[in-house]
Amino acid sequence: MEAVGQPPALEPIPSPDAPLGPIVTSTTVGRRARLREVGAGLLRSPVFVVGAVVLLYWVFDAIFWQLYVPQDPQAFSTSLSAPSGAHWFGTDDLGRDVFSRVLAGASSVLTISVEATLLGLIGGIAVGLIAGYYRGIVDDVLMRAVDALLSFPGIIIAILVLTVFGSSTLNVVLVIGIIFSPIVARTVRAAVLVEREREYVAAAKLLGARGPFIMAREILPNITGPIVVEATVRLAYAIFTVATLSFLGFGIQPPSPDWGLTIAQERTVLQIAPWTVLFPALALASLVIAINFVADGLKEVLES
Amino acid sequence: MGRFILKRLALALVTLILVSMAVFAVSQLHGDVGRIILGPYASPDAVARVDHQLGVDQPLPVRYWKWATAFVRGDWGQSYLLNTPVRAMALTRLVNSLILAGFAFILIVPISIGLGVVAALSHGKVLDRLITVMGLSLIALPEFVSGVVLLVIFAVALKWLPASANVPSWNPADIIHQLLLPSIPLMFVLFGYIARMARAGTISTLDSNYVRTAVLKGLPRRVVIFRHVLRNSLLPTITVVFVQAGYLVGGLVVIETLFSYPGIGKLVFDSAQGHDVPMLEATVLLIAIIYMVANLSADVLYAVLNPRVRLSD
Numbered sequence: 207m208e209a210v211g212q213p214p215a216l217e218p219i220p221s222p223d224a225p226l227g228p229i230v231t232s233t234t235v236g237r238r239a240r241l242r243e244v245g246a247g248l249l250r251s252p253v254f255v256v257g258a259v260v261l262l263y264w265v266f267d268a269i270f271w272q273l274y275v276p277q278d279p280q281a282f283s284t285s286l287s288a289p290s291g292a293h294w295f296g297t298d299d300l301g302r303d304v305f306s307r308v309l310a311g312a313s314s315v316l317t318i319s320v321e322a323t324l325l326g327l328i329g330g331i332a333v334g335l336i337a338g339y340y341r342g343i344v345d346d347v348l349m350r351a352v353d354a355l356l357s358f359p360g361i362i363i364a365i366l367v368l369t370v371f372g373s374s375t376l377n378v379v380l381v382i383g384i385i386f387s388p389i390v391a392r393t394v395r396a397a398v399l400v401e402r403e404r405e406y407v408a409a410a411k412l413l414g415a416r417g418p419f420i421m422a423r424e425i426l427p428n429i430t431g432p433i434v435v436e437a438t439v440r441l442a443y444a445i446f447t448v449a450t451l452s453f454l455g456f457g458i459q460p461p462s463p464d465w466g467l468t469i470a471q472e473r474t475v476l477q478i479a480p481w482t483v484l485f486p487a488l489a490l491a492s493l494v495i496a497i498n499f500v501a502d503g504l505k506e507v508l509e510s
Numbered sequence: 511m512g513r514f515i516l517k518r519l520a521l522a523l524v525t526l527i528l529v530s531m532a533v534f535a536v537s538q539l540h541g542d543v544g545r546i547i548l549g550p551y552a553s554p555d556a557v558a559r560v561d562h563q564l565g566v567d568q569p570l571p572v573r574y575w576k577w578a579t580a581f582v583r584g585d586w587g588q589s590y591l592l593n594t595p596v597r598a599m600a601l602t603r604l605v606n607s608l609i610l611a612g613f614a615f616i617l618i619v620p621i622s623i624g625l626g627v628v629a630a631l632s633h634g635k636v637l638d639r640l641i642t643v644m645g646l647s648l649i650a651l652p653e654f655v656s657g658v659v660l661l662v663i664f665a666v667a668l669k670w671l672p673a674s675a676n677v678p679s680w681n682p683a684d685i686i687h688q689l690l691l692p693s694i695p696l697m698f699v700l701f702g703y704i705a706r707m708a709r710a711g712t713i714s715t716l717d718s719n720y721v722r723t724a725v726l727k728g729l730p731r732r733v734v735i736f737r738h739v740l741r742n743s744l745l746p747t748i749t750v751v752f753v754q755a756g757y758l759v760g761g762l763v764v765i766e767t768l769f770s771y772p773g774i775g776k777l778v779f780d781s782a783q784g785h786d787v788p789m790l791e792a793t794v795l796l797i798a799i800i801y802m803v804a805n806l807s808a809d810v811l812y813a814v815l816n817p818r819v820r821l822s823d
Binding site for chain 2: 253353354358359360361362365366367368369370371442446449450453454455466469470473476477480483484487488490491494495497498499502
């Protein structure tokens with residue numbers, strides 16, 4: 207039987223030509239403790255909790271709406287009937303059930319926004335790591351590109367590009383992802399600039415690790431905090447932009463029950479049947495407010 | 511100081527030239543101009559003739575140079591859709607938009623700064639939480655969402671304000687009647703940004719040593735706040751206000767479309783829908799110029815008000 211108080215065996219010092227694992231192995235314990243601390247901090251913030259609950263509901267709805275939607279969102283009945291027991295949120299100009307369409311409308315905006323955000327994150331993380339780690343010309347070009355992009359309303363860029371290249375949902379994802387990536391890159395770059403001066407990076411260099419390895423396995427795990435915050439903020443902007451674009455007729459096309467599109471379509475009957483636009487608008491409002499609450503809560507906890 | 515402004519101006523000019531190239535290149539990728547004008551049933555010969563007349567069969571750099579120099583001279587071309595000169599139309603619409611944006615701005619800037627400062631002064635209390643959460647919610651709302659909800663309440667249910675807006679006369683009652691409803695969604699987003707900045711600036715200034723000194727030497731609270739705190743805390747807020755002036759132009763596309771207001775945002779939207787390339791190029795470039803002027807003014811004003819920025823350069 208082992209003695210209880212025995213000191214742990216010393217780990218062998220890795221030789222430079224041995225394949226490198228992550229250099230600081232003890233961080234898994236530290237990371238778990240940190241995660242628990244972050245989780246506790248988040249749960250103490252009522253704004254975050256409210257946002258997270260509403261957001262989780264809409265994510266659940268986007269995936270499972272077909273299982274509990276009361277009526278077919280594309281089925282016709284009496285048009286423009288006011289909210290009642292049969293149609294909780296009334297019916298639209300074509301006699302489709304507004305309640306069912308609201309439930310069915312979350313998936314398109316969430317899917318496109320998440321895809322655009324992921325694209326922006328992947329591009330932005332790659333460019334930000336390279337620019338921050340190697341500095342030099344990539345860095346200069348990147349910073350100018352961000353300046354130029356930020357000196358322009360994103361929605362105008364999107365309208366111009368989508369008018370020229372066609373307004374398919376794929377193009378919406380691409381244009382938002384491309385607008386986002388330099389912005390993400392700037393955040394990542396700023397975090398990398400701090401990390402690259404740390405001792406563990408110097409240690410990795412001394413052990414002969416190469417640039418790509420240091421960036422991906424050493425620096426990246428240490429900047430997850432700013433990346434998570436940036437990802438949520440970007441997702442909020444993506445939802446804002448995707449919804450606005452579908453309201454303007456770019457991206458998702460009829461007869462999709464998408465909220466922004468529905469509001470644009472039913473706008474003509476707003477005066478006589480306000481429920482056709484009011485409920486999709488409230489649904490969209492709850493989603494964007496929820497994601498902003500989540501982003502703000504994460505920022506407070508992770509940046510403190 | 512002069513050098514600082516010159517440097518900023520040069521940078522803005524370079525950015526503007528790059529933006530104009532991008533706008534032109536992207537819009538020129540857009541299919542055959544002759545085909546757009548003549549429609550799908552015209553013969554290929556007729557299309558080629560129109561292309562030649564308009565000079566769109568020349569190489570891209572040549573066309574860019576012609577377009578850019580003409581733009582600077584004030585000749586912005588002819589709208590394909592409306593068949594009128596682009597310049598007069600775009601400038602009229604721009605003025606209409608500035609009236610709407612100016613109205614929103616004048617109303618919301620003092621309110622946002624005021625509430626932001628109030629939140630900071632009651633830092634951590636219920637009032638602060640309330641203002642912060644309100645800003646956080648309003649900032650998130652796309653303009654068309656708040657616009658539609660406001661329309662349902664004030665135009666449909668209460669019938670206080672019209673559902674579509676027009677350019678007002680100089681009569682103050684008419685200005686409020688026409689512009690109040692479309693400007694509220696813009697104000698919501700502006701409020702979020704400006705109040706957040708004013709709050710953060712004030713909180714960090716309240717923490718500073720010189721404010722503590724001012725309090726400890728027995729100055730009345732009012733004097734401390736107005737003479738020592740606000741003067742420093744509102745500096746970053748001013749920058750945000752100007753940057754957001756640029757944002758407004760983007761938000762106008764949605765608001766003007768929703769309320770059928772004849773401004774530049776609606777013109778961008780309509781020319782995009784109608785594939786009116788000369789109009790789209792000119793209006794987008796015009797918006798870029800406004801954006802840049804707003805950002806430049808923010809930088810310059812910040813430098814004028816803050817000697818540390820001015821002298822360190």
